[in-house]
Amino acid sequence: MLSFCDNCFNLNKDNNWIQYFMDVIESKDPYTQGHSHHVRAVTEVIYGSLPKHHQHNIDKTKLLLAALLHDIGKIKTPDHILNKDSSLSDDEWEIMKRHPKDGAEIIQNTVFGGLGDWILYHHERIDGKGYYGLKADAIPIESKIIAAADTFSALRTYRIYRPAKSLEETVKILHENSGSQLDEEIVRCFLALDKNTLENLHCNCRICRERRSALEKGTA
Secondary structure (H helix, E strand, O other), rough: OOOOOOOOOOOOOOOHHHHHHHHHHHHHHHHOOHHHHHHHHHHHHHHHHHHHHHHOOOOOHHHHHHHOOOOOOHHHOHHHHHHOOOOOOOOHHHOOOOHHHHHHHHHHOOOOOHHHHHOOOOOOOOOOOOHHHHHHOOOOOOHHHHHHHHHHHHHOEOOOOEEEOHHHHHHHHHHHHEOOEEEEHHHHHHHHHHHHHHHHHOOOHHHHHHHHHHHHHHHO
């Protein structure tokens, strides 16, 4: 396995691999192009909101890369499930839930292998009711941050089958899930940021850009 370490990782050198992974993910899911970049952007804002003692214990570069690659396992998810415009069946949902494990396996023999656990556990819950049953302090803090960013992105992103939530609705839902699904401290720090900062965390996927444009023109 190629080791993911400070001496072997170079963002510029490995950018072609990163872009390759992004292109493959987004080619499979045209309605959510840009989601990975949105999660990365939100993750960076969350990181900046955390107390200094947390920041000092987190490698920001690696955290942001893990956020960018968090859904890489969806490369293995069948297109008819990934792009379904209605609720998934129980069997389809079980297949969808494989993507964190698939993602960790895809990168395990690459220079990004050290990010595997953060990607594997990004759907864990504080109450232990996530995909693999980890709870509270057993979940890497990096996974907790990505989980909060992913939830914010999902709520604030338009889908072909539903509109995006307003910022007020999103904040309410994050508060309601704080301490059960999401880490309470991370949510508290993130939502303590000023409203303009949160409001401007737009997703730039195609469908979100089109919907925002339509709303501005009054044609939505």
